[in-house]
Amino acid sequence: MSDIKNDAPPIRHLMMGNEAIARGALEAGLRVAAGYPGTPSSEIIETLAKQASKHNLYVEWSVNEKVAMEVAASASFANIRSMCVLKQPGLNVAADFLLHLSGSGTRGGMVIVSADDPGALSSINEGETRPYAKLMEVPLLEPGDFQEAKDMTKWAFELSEKIKNVVILRTVTRLSHASGDIVMGEIPEFTGKVEFRHEGFIIDPMEGAVMSAPVEYKHTLQQQKLAQTVDIFESSPFNIYNGPDKPELLIITSSICSLYCREAVSLLNLEKRVGILKMGTTFPLPPQFMKRHLSLTDRIIFIEEVLPFLEDEVKILCAEMVKDIGIKTFYGKRDKTIPMVGEMNADITLKALADLMGMTYQGAPEDYKKKAQELSFMKTPGREPTFCPGCPHRASFFSIHEALKLDNRHGFVCGDIGCYSMAVLPCGFQSIKTLHAMGSGTGIASGFGQLKRFGMDQPVLSVCGDSTFFHAAMPALANAVHHQSNIVMVILDNSGTAMTGFQPHPGLKTSAEGSDAIGIDIPSVCRAMGAHVTICDPFDLESTKETLLNMMDENKGVNVLVLKQACALSPEKKQKQKYDMTIDESLCQGESCGCGRICTRIFCCPGLIWDKDAGKSKINPVTCAGCGVCASVCPKGAILKKEV
Amino acid sequence: MKTSSPGSLKTDIQDRDLCINCGACTELCPYFKSYKGKIAMIFNCTLGQGKCFAHCPKAEVDLDELSLFFHQKPYDGHPLGHFKSIHVSRAGETMARVLFQNGGTVSSLISCALNNGVIDHAILTDKNGILPEPRLVNTTEDTLHCATSKYLAAPTLGELNKAMQNKLSNIGLVGTPCQMIAAALTRMNPMNQDGFKDPVSLSIGLFCTWALDTRKFMTFISSKMEIRDIKRMDIPPPPAGIAVIEKDREIINIPLEDIRPLILEGCSVCPDMTAEFSDISVGTFEDNPEWNTLIIRTEKGEQLVEDACKKGYLTLSDLPEKSLDHLLSGAGMKKKKAILKAGTEGLMNTLDNSKPAVLRMPESLIKTITK
Amino acid sequence: MNTLSLQHDPFNLIITGVGGQGNVLGSRLVGNMLSRKGFSITIGETFGASQRGGAVMSHMRISTHGNFSPQIPKGRAHMIVALEPVEAIRVLVDYGNPGVRAIVNTRPLHPAGVIAGNVSYPSIDELQKWTCELSAHAWFMDATFEAMKLGNPIFANIIMAGALAGTGTLPLQRKDFQTIINEQFSSEKADVNLKAFDIGYKRVEQEMG
Incomplete structure (x- = not known):
């Protein structure tokens, strides 16, 4: 699917935004790419990894985003082009390094692609990349469509090399995960030999040491680079105005929102009354270019997601230029014309524009909408996300929940990021009670484990995935062991970064490019750190529960339970059932006292069906993954498993 | 008897610390389980009525109804409940001399019942470390293994539920007064199950003043x-x-x-010291630790004791008058205290739409007992 | 190249279903068939966390001139292909209008709330009735059943793609499908995919008379 074609230009292709970014990087002569998986960014590294051998690239899934950025930076220091790819929360992880990097400057073109997820479609926050550009004092680019995603990525490398500093390219879910038409360019060939030059004068940008000190000198230099960027941005082809010479209203927008604006203006037939200023270079804003367009009208609306970044930056400019451009009226997030949270779409834009222009807009006719509403909430059941059929997490949390309840001391689970985050929902028996960043479950547990001295006598558990373990949980574990925090850390090892599509991690024996890698054994790492380690198969509910109970009983130190079972969607398991499952209806007790249909009501695997009319549970042959766990859940032995 | 939901059992009994871990709600379903002396509700259960509630000796126990079922007589508030005769007893020559807590009466009676085919299985309480653990036995040897008092609440009734699921019958059951009440409730078939057969052929109750958490x-x-x-x-x-x-x-x-x-909170509202709802009740004999006090309550009990004496499993003697007075006053005191406490805590004869009562009995009896 | 024409420009197509039903694959396939004919295609997809048993939607904008936003405005869909019948209703409620048409796979996939018994799942008759009430025309078929006859329920998405082609609403031809499928799969796999496509195509064609 995400195999970007290498056809010669100008053949046009239907491409995903992420593939377009990857293609742009290839056309720029990218050599090294590193990232950590995170929706909606993951396909960029995946796409590049597939092209690695063909185009002589080095592509890796790094242990975390900070290391990914460091790996990418090394290539830039050696004067070749490199890219670091992450989702926005990953930018937070890498921020420490980024501040040093932006101060030290770069050599070969280096681009950071950071993917935001407005509306948190696949995240548990809607963090913003754009303020980082301002904080780190580096240029920011925002592609507005698919072609720009490719072209702007390519150009970002040139910009980086010109100013000798890193450039941030910000994408969003609706661009990264959408597809559109791309006209391809050429991919250059790589020749030459790479060398890191370091023997020149210490502050020589190309021959000396690479560092952010001496700070005053380097910081001044960094700001000069930004000033140089402003000059370049003044004539950037990525900033486009479309509209009348004297619009009644000026829309200032960026990223995928520009498409919503275009559509809204067209649906409301406002082409002759409203102008759209689509900004591609959103930090630092080019003041002269802005001045020309801000002079067109006195009413300005900002359409952007998520924070009012453009809005605030433009307002600063307007304040500075008020003598020349006059007083403006602004509409946007600050005055609540546009919601402060969540993603944008054409409908929000349509409503805002219609209101401001004194018009009305409706999608479907009122009577249709009324009829539709009647049928919606009451009659169509919602579809909340759940663990897949055969998912080891459902089994793991079933045992965790049971152990916590049996233990009866109000124990709880601190969670973090992965499919298992869904254990805050009924599919994970609402076991997780704190949910924050990668590895935070164990860090928070480490702290809770110290509160015994203040009378807290609840057992403290943390969960983390195998990829998360390497990413951020190892320091937390070290902290807990070192300080003798009394916790049980459960590592849900499903053999891959499952949530984002089975990217490898340091625990596995393959790399992003599919070549051999050294797999690091998680239990050995934990033991070396001084934790007591037990390994269980989560599909063995009984022994998992017993082990947990014993671990919670031990009132000292760190116990690690590794629950090892591959993800049901993993390539080695998908479409391969271990068991053929059937239900003996004569044994199934359904709702009656003694069972209360625990299989469907509580365990609730989508591989099961509750046949209300028959009062029996059934196997759904379309969805059942044949893991066999529900057979252990049934108290009456009515669910039968036969090895396939 | 009034029956309510599993949810009510959790919130109105367990969460109010009335549960004494008898095990009557366990081994019925995947929801109630006993672990280290405490019952936990693992997942919620949405049924309106459950056997778990119906079997609970702390939930809606109507002593009159229970007495009519078990003794075919109304509850009269006598300190020792309904009984036929009282004796002191000890193991006879047939029993191997092993270390019993007191007179070895229970082990002797169970052994006799097993060997004579009065029962096929016995549900007793064994130990795992210091933790009491229910056990189903079929032999004298295993019976002796379970001898001695535990003082910690054991989920013995779970074993009865398990045995019923496995369609075992002809079971001898040994347990504390609360467990005898739970067993009697279970045997009433409170949920009117089709094809229900009383699995218990013999019940031996143990005197109990309290158990420990x-x-x-x-x-x-x-x-x-x-x-x-x-x-x-x-x-x-x-x-x-x-x-x-x-x-x-x-x-x-x-x-x-x-x-x-x-001591378990729930013990403070228990009106029964001598296991009034059993065939035979056995306790210590305070004057001589080599002997037990033995109360025969039913014909079945009478029959077994007679048989056990005849075959040398048991030796009987008379209970001195002074000891009987002492027993009566002890049991009477427990009953009085419990009923007073249940009354002040609002756990007696509650109204229809309020929380379930722990105990129900005629108001006139309450007055007599607490006088 | 022929002059491109569409019943609506942009033509707004929504393919909906449940995570794991091959929704994304189906929309990519239809998109590629049309893209090769010279249409401008934009596909907006919702996947990620919602892929885990959640509702999945692909919004496809088909135009003779340029890309549109990856989200169709409310009430503006022209055609809805639903791999699951409740998802058809959900999408109709948000994106339907009196002129919309729908092709619906009638095989339910019960959401967790239904398996748990907290909410009930409407009957197929009800779902068909509501779908008809909310559309100008609707086609129904048990594509999952047909797909299982071919050996795997996953072929339901190809059957539905075939059905979409069969309606003649969009310039989708069998030979276009064949070309693409031959590029992507071995001949054996391509054959079964083609069979699936034909099943859907014929079902709708017959009904159209």
Whole structure:
């Protein structure tokens, strides 16, 4: 699917935004790419990894985003082009390094692609990349469509090399995960030999040491680079105005929102009354270019997601230029014309524009909408996300929940990021009670484990995935062991970064490019750190529960339970059932006292069906993954498993 | 009897600390389980009525109804309940001389019943470390293994539920007064199950004044010694006022005042010291620890004791008048205290749409008992 | 190249279903068939966390001139292909209008709330009735059943793609499908995919008379 074609230009292709970014990087002569998986960014590294051998690239899934950025930076220091790819929360992880990097400057073109997820479609926050550009004092680019995603990525490398500093390219879910038409360019060939030059004068940008000190000198230099960027941005082809010479209203927008604006203006037939200023270079804003367009009208609306970044930056400019451009009226997030949270779409834009222009807009006719509403909430059941059929997490949390309840001391689970985050929902028996960043479950547990001295006598558990373990949980574990925090850390090892599509991690024996890698054994790492380690198969509910109970009983130190079972969607398991499952209806007790249909009501695997009319549970042959766990859940032995 | 939901059992009984871990709600379904002396509700259950609630000896026990079922007579509030005769007893020559807590009466009776085919299985309480553990046995040897008092609440009735699921019948059951009440409730088939067969052929109740909260006891004792070193625990009859803990080479006396705070809350509203809803009740004989006090309550009980004496399993003697007075006053006191407490806590004869009652009995009887 | 024409420009197509039903694959396939004919295609997809048993939607904008936003405005869909019948209703409620048409796979996939018994799942008759009430025309078929006859329920998405082609609403031809499928799969796999496509195509064609 995400195999970007290498056809010669100008053949046009239907491409995903992420593939377009990857293609742009290839056309720029990218050599090294590193990232950590995170929706909606993951396909960029995946796409590049597939092209690695063909185009002589080095592509890796790094242990975390900070290391990914460091790996990418090394290539830039050696004067070749490199890219670091992450989702926005990953930018937070890498921020420490980024501040040093932006101060030290770069050599070969280096681009950071950071993917935001407005509306948190696949995240548990809607963090913003754009303020980082301002904080780190580096240029920011925002592609507005698919072609720009490719072209702007390519150009970002040139910009980086010109100013000798890193450039941030910000994408969003609706661009990264959408597809559109791309006209391809050429991919250059790589020749030459790479060398890191370091023997020149210490502050020589190309021959000396690479560092952010001496700070005053380097910081001044960094700001000069930004000033140089402003000059370049003044004539950037990525900033486009479309509209009348004297619009009644000026829309200032960026990223995928520009498409919503275009559509809204067209649906409301406002082409002759409203102008759209689509900004591609959103930090630092080019003041002269802005001045020309801000002079067109006195009413300005900002359409952007998520924070009012453009809005605030433009307002600063307007304040500075008020003598020349006059007083403006602004509409946007600050005055609540546009919601402060969540993603944008054409409908929000349509409503805002219609209101401001004194018009009305409706999608479907009122009577249709009324009829539709009647049928919606009451009659169509919602579809909340759940663990897949055969998912080891459902089994793991079933045992965790049971152990916590049996233990009866109000124990709880601190969670973090992965499919298992869904254990805050009924599919994970609402076991997780704190949910924050990668590895935070164990860090928070480490702290809770110290509160015994203040009378807290609840057992403290943390969960983390195998990829998360390497990413951020190892320091937390070290902290807990070192300080003798009394916790049980459960590592849900499903053999891959499952949530984002089975990217490898340091625990596995393959790399992003599919070549051999050294797999690091998680239990050995934990033991070396001084934790007591037990390994269980989560599909063995009984022994998992017993082990947990014993671990919670031990009132000292760190116990690690590794629950090892591959993800049901993993390539080695998908479409391969271990068991053929059937239900003996004569044994199934359904709702009656003694069972209360625990299989469907509580365990609730989508591989099961509750046949209300028959009062029996059934196997759904379309969805059942044949893991066999529900057979252990049934108290009456009515669910039968036969090895396939 | 009024029956309510599993949810009510959780919120109205367990969450109010009335549960005494008898096990009657366990081994019925995947939801109620006993672990280390405490019952946990693992997942919620949405049924309006459940066997778990119906079997619970702390939930809606109508003593009149129970008495009519078990003794075919209304409840009369007598300190010892309905009975036929009272004796003292000890194991006879047929029984191997092993170390019994007291007179070995229970083990002797169960052995006799097993060997004579009165019962096919017996549900007793064994130990795992210091934790009591229910056990289904079929032989004298296994029966003897379960001898001695436990003082910690055991989920013995779970074993009965399990046995019923496995379609076992002809079972002899030994348990505390609350467990005898739970067993009687279970045997009433409160949920009107089709094809229900009473699985219990013999019930032997043990005198009990209270039991300890397992977890509180373990915390308490683990601050004094390694739990795994404990061999045996005994609480000699008053006026000793101590608990005796035997270790390998050492005997430790712990004042009862230290132990009292560890008593299960639910025991304070128990009106039954002598296991009134059993065929035979057995307890200590305060004058002579080599003997037991034995109360015969039913014809079945009478028959077994007679048989056991005839075959040398048991030796009977008369209970001295003074001891009977003592027993009556002890049992009467427990009943009075419990009913007063249940009354003041609002756990007696509650109204229809309020929380479930722990006990129900005619108001006139309450007055008589608490006079 | 022929002059491109569409019943609506942009033509707004929504392919909906449940995570794991091959929704994304189906929309990519239809998109590629049309893209090769010279249409400008924009596909907006919702996947990620919602892929885990959640509702999945692909919004496809088909135009003769340039890309549109990856989200169709409310009430503006022209055609809805639903791999699951409740998802058809959900999408109709948000994006339907009196002129919309729908092709619906009638095989339910019960959401967790239904398996748990907290909410009930409407009957197929009800779902068909509501779908008809909310559309100008609707086609129904048990594509999952047909797909299982071919050996795997996953072929339901190809059957539905075939059905979409069969309606003649969009310039989708069998030979276009064949070309693409031959590029992507071995001949054996391509054959079964083609069979699936034909099943859907014929079902709708027959009904159209």
